[in-house]
Amino acid sequence: MTNARTTRAADAGTPQATRGRPIVVTAEHIEAVALRLWSERGFHEVSVAEVAAEVGVTARTIFRRYPTKADIVWGPLTASFQILTEALEQTSPRAPLLGRARTALVGMIRDGDTDPTARHRIRIVGRTPELQSSTSAPFLLWRQSLYDFAVAQPGVDDLRAQVFAWSAQSTALAGLIWWVTQDPGTAPWQAVDEAFAHLMD
Known part of the structure; x- marks a missing residue:
């Protein structure tokens, strides 16, 4: 059941949290959102916190995957x-x-x-x-x-x-x-x- 919910969330393009469980996102989704924002508005103009908000997670979650902002690029x-x-x-x-x-x-x-x-x-x-x-x-x-x-x-x-x-x-x-x-x-x-x-x- 969890996998089905995660799949539907991924299909929708925005990760959703299941009851009592953390949001599951892929590196590909994080990168796609970050790259789109930075390509549109500039690397220095969009913070990791803004990327995280768009993805639907915290900045800390992103920094667990990527030690630096540049690593996302x-x-x-x-x-x-x-x-x-x-x-x-x-x-x-x-x-x-x-x-x-x-x-x-x-x-x-x-x-x-x-x-x-x-x-x-x-x-x-x-x-x-x-x-x-x-x-x-x-x-x-x-x-x-x-x-x-x-x-x-x-x-x-x-x-x-x-x-x-x-x-x-x-x-x-x-x-x-x-x-x-x-x-x-x-x-x-x-x-x-x-x-x-x-x-x-």
Whole structure:
């Protein structure tokens, strides 16, 4: 009976509490509400408390799932860096390093664009300098994935791997921010592909 109530609440789009039981919400629902509000009104203009009220839970409930506000934005993107590692390994070893990064990153962003929240996440990051910090945990993971791939290639030393990782990451980010701010009417992966084309020209 509880499962049926939870299912009906989820179908309705707003979680409902059953008698004597706490509200049950999914991470996907929390992220969808937060991303919609932040995309519409701005990351700094909407607090976690406002997100929680919209979801129908307390801010404390959300912070049990997400240690920081930024973690809600990054969500599944953090896990996608394993996908990036696999995508890099599948590129042609005969191609130059930056060419392999271009293929892997463009493919990963293109495949992820089917997620209805993906563009919201990109827009929020692109509009929020704080989320673009090169020392944030997601950015460190992203750059580490690129570095680990490069340094494992024949003839690539530490410095070259570092330059590659920073260059590939910065180029992809530049393409995404340009897509957000210029609204060119294309897909985000196309903007990233164009950014790499300029770097490699």
